[in-house]
Amino acid sequence: MAYNIKLEKGKEYLIYIAYCFASSFPIVQLYKKYNPIFICGENPIDAPKKNFISVREELEALKMKVNLENIAKVIVNSKKLTGLFNSLKKHQGEVWVKIFENDIVFKELFNKPYIKSLGLLPEQNNRLSNKLYQYELLKDVVPIPEFVITKKEKAVEHFGRLDNGNGVFTHLPYGGAGSGARIHKDKASLAKYLATITDKKFILAMTLDVNVSPSIDILIANKDEIFIFGLADQILDGLKCLGATYPSVLPTNIRKECYDIAYKVAKKIAQSGIKGYITIDLIVDKNNNVYFCEINARYAGTTHNRMLAMEKVKPLGSPSIVDLEVMAIKEGTFNGHKLWDEPKEIFWYKKEIFPEFNGTVKQLSMNNDSLELYKKGKGFVIVGQRRIGTVFIKNKTSLGNLICIEKTSKKLEKSIILSNTVIKKYIGN
Secondary structure, three states: OHHHOOOOOOOOOEEEEEOOHHHHHHHHHHOHHHOEEEEEOOOOOOOOOOOEEEOHHHHHHOOOOOOHHHHHHHHHHOHHHHHHHHHHHHHHOOEEEEEOOOOHHHHHHHHOOOEEEOOOOHHHHHHHHOHHHHHHHHOOOOOOOOEEEEEHHHHHHHHHHHOOOOOEEEEOOOOOOOOOEEEEOOHHHHHHHHOOOOOOEEEEEEOOOEEEOEEEEEEEEEOOEEEEEEEEEEEEEOOEEEEEEEOOOOOHHHHHHHHHHHHHHHHHHHOOOOOEEEEEEEEEEOOOOEEEEEEEOOOOOOHHHHHHHHHHOOOOOOOOHHHHHHHHHHHOOOOOOOOOOOOOOOEEEEEEOOOOOOEEOOOOOOOOOHHHHHHHOOEEEEEOOOOOOOEEOOOOOOOOEEEEEEOOHHHHHHHHHHHHHHHHHHHOO
């Protein structure tokens, strides 16, 4: 059997594919009842011993960079993985595949009729991830900062109209983790940037005086069955999101407005047949005006924290968030189930760890199980740790995710301070 994975009689298996281990492994654990086989682009020290496949060695053997496009190529073309999929077909007929980010590069995988997507199809993901599509679709539905969709050669002409003293904001059609977004303080800065991009059209928008950028998770079964939960305040490094804190510290009326906007966004995209899990980012300015920012047609890096927090207060007998997602996608309904109230005594913090210097990993934290952390209800873990001796680059190499959880905000602050001491031991000084 490929990769020494033994398929047990009477069990059906799910394939879960992700580039990043740290954000995905806690979710994979929540899929436990679906017997997930986890295919990942990384091979961290805390990887599971069973039903885990890292394609990193195959990528390195082929001298390919570890990125989403190349991971997709290996998964589609690998003889060993083709053997795994064929064995699963023989074992159970249909093979359901959950991809953390089901990008268009995975389209070829779903050309096989027995392989089904447990989420948005690559074509749906590609369309919904396009910022131009999002802004055109939602411009009359929810508040959006003043913007124009422009061609490169016309962009500078719009600068004066959109500049409110803070410069203008450019949004490329695609680009994750802030890579497609920039702020330009003057026309010269904008013109210089335009010379570096190849996109023919993009969004030019007014730059807001941002107070906080919350994110929220959305689960859609159909246009009339939509669950929204987990409003959290994002931790930003410039325009790049490193994590989030929960619950949001925004005033009650502003939080309600965030949920209302999220519902309107979900309702609109559900009308086109979209179902499954998405997340959205919002902007709250200094005057507490709330605006739509963007849709992420996938789980967010903090989704597992929202799921685990909801799992902790789930009523006895209720399906989990993962169960509800499976219902939404396979059946197009929640079958009468209602979403329960969010936790009132769970405060969590998640941040991706980036070093402030060049160096090597010195030692490992013993704490890496986020499920056990949530069961205990206090403390911290580091998920997705690199191996001892791993060389890292200042501000570039991700060294895993720090997750803290406590019952009060003050205790959470203390836990974060203590965790920073452990991180220093992990990566050195």
